Amino acid sequence: MNNELIFISGFLVFILAMLAIDLGLFANPDKPVSIKRAALMSVVWITFALCFYLLILKYGNLLHHIDNFATLQQINISNFHHLTLDPHNLPASLQLYRNNLALEFISGYVVEYALSVDNIFVMVLIFTAFAVEPKYYHKVLFWGIIGAIIMRFFFIFVGASLIEHFHWILYLFGAFLLYTGVMMFINRNEKAEVDPEKHTIVKLASRYLAVHPHFSGNRFFIKIDHKKLITPLFLVLLIIEATDLLFAVDSIPAIFSVTKDPYIVFFSNIFAILGLRSMFFLLVNIIDKFHYLKTGLAVLLAFIGLKMLGANYVDKLGLTTGNSLLIILTILLASMVASLLFPKKKAAHR
Numbered sequence: 001m002n003n004e005l006i007f008i009s010g011f012l013v014f015i016l017a018m019l020a021i022d023l024g025l026f027a028n029p030d031k032p033v034s035i036k037r038a039a040l041m042s043v044v045w046i047t048f049a050l051c052f053y054l055l056i057l058k059y060g061n062l063l064h065h066i067d068n069f070a071t072l073q074q075i076n077i078s079n080f081h082h083l084t085l086d087p088h089n090l091p092a093s094l095q096l097y098r099n100n101l102a103l104e105f106i107s108g109y110v111v112e113y114a115l116s117v118d119n120i121f122v123m124v125l126i127f128t129a130f131a132v133e134p135k136y137y138h139k140v141l142f143w144g145i146i147g148a149i150i151m152r153f154f155f156i157f158v159g160a161s162l163i164e165h166f167h168w169i170l171y172l173f174g175a176f177l178l179y180t181g182v183m184m185f186i187n188r189n190e191k192a193e194v195d196p197e198k199h200t201i202v203k204l205a206s207r208y209l210a211v212h213p214h215f216s217g218n219r220f221f222i223k224i225d226h227k228k229l230i231t232p233l234f235l236v237l238l239i240i241e242a243t244d245l246l247f248a249v250d251s252i253p254a255i256f257s258v259t260k261d262p263y264i265v266f267f268s269n270i271f272a273i274l275g276l277r278s279m280f281f282l283l284v285n286i287i288d289k290f291h292y293l294k295t296g297l298a299v300l301l302a303f304i305g306l307k308m309l310g311a312n313y314v315d316k317l318g319l320t321t322g323n324s325l326l327i328i329l330t331i332l333l334a335s336m337v338a339s340l341l342f343p344k345k346k347a348a349h350r
Contacts, residue, residue: 042278045275048274107268110325115251116275118293121287126239126240138277140233149270156266159262176305181299184297201238205238213232219231300331300332303328
């Protein structure tokens with residue numbers, strides 16, 4: 001078994017183990033997740049992501065089984081890196097490569113984590129529209145994340161294969177992200193709504209599946225007269241999955257602006273998704289206070305789109321991975337600080 005397969009297999013085993021522990025230790029069917037527990041979960045997942053960053057910093061070259069300069073140079077070129085490597089100093093070249101790979105991972109992680117906030121806005125609307133009790137949020141989000149990991153795995157590696165064979169797709173991604181950013185900015189003040197009766201997923205499920213009209217605790221399925229029916233809670237799960245699919249269309253191309261290495265895209269994406277659930281429980285009651293966050297995300301998407309469109313000039317403009325990360329963090333921090341300094345004015349009641 002080669003190092004690449006060991007690296008990936010170890011990562012997947014770790015994720016499955018942590019999800020199993022999370023389901024066993026943090027899930028309580030009778031109580032909603034508390035802010036204290038959500039904070040603990042957030043710290044745990046962020047710590048794991050930082051530990052993985054250090055792992056790449058130390059052993060990142062093993063990911064592609066790089067043990068000689070020729071292989072290193074080939075990977076450097078195939079993943080569109082622009083590192084100046086020294087053929088006479090393999091250890092220094094490997095360290096430079098690992099440093100860049102680790103920085104790409106943490107940058108992709110920050111981008112995905114930031115874009116996930118917009119997902120939280122929609123999740124809150126979905127749970128509210130379907131009148132889901134807070135104590136059932138955890139189960140829906142847990143299984144939603146399982147589905148998201150599977151979907152992201154497929155999309156990321158298909159996207160990487162397309163980029164490898166058709167480099168021009170990067171410009172298509174860039175144009176799409178720029179358009180998305182502009183539209184998000186234009187529509188930033190519009191209030192999104194979710195209509196349970198008119199939602200496409202609800203209509204399709206009602207047409208092709210047997211749907212029970214009422215919730216049955218935290219159950220996704222219920223059997224009545226020897227017939228298996230899906231509950232409204234399962235409908236909510238399907239809608240959450242469909243929503244994540246739409247968000248993946250933005251977030252995955254965004255991370256490809258940071259790195260073209262499909263494994264780094266996958267690792268950063270998955271760590272951010274795993275932290276999404278705990279972040280949801282932290283922000284669910286205060287998300288509306290950060291009303292400038294949508295503006296920040298719009299600017300972030302536009303910046304990433306422009307960076308992808310101007311890929312040939314990135315180095316000349318000094319937009320290294322490190323500098324891009326600083327710009328991304330500045331955009332996010334500025335939007336959050338502005339939200340706190342200039343709170344949204346409450347509508348006057350007549």
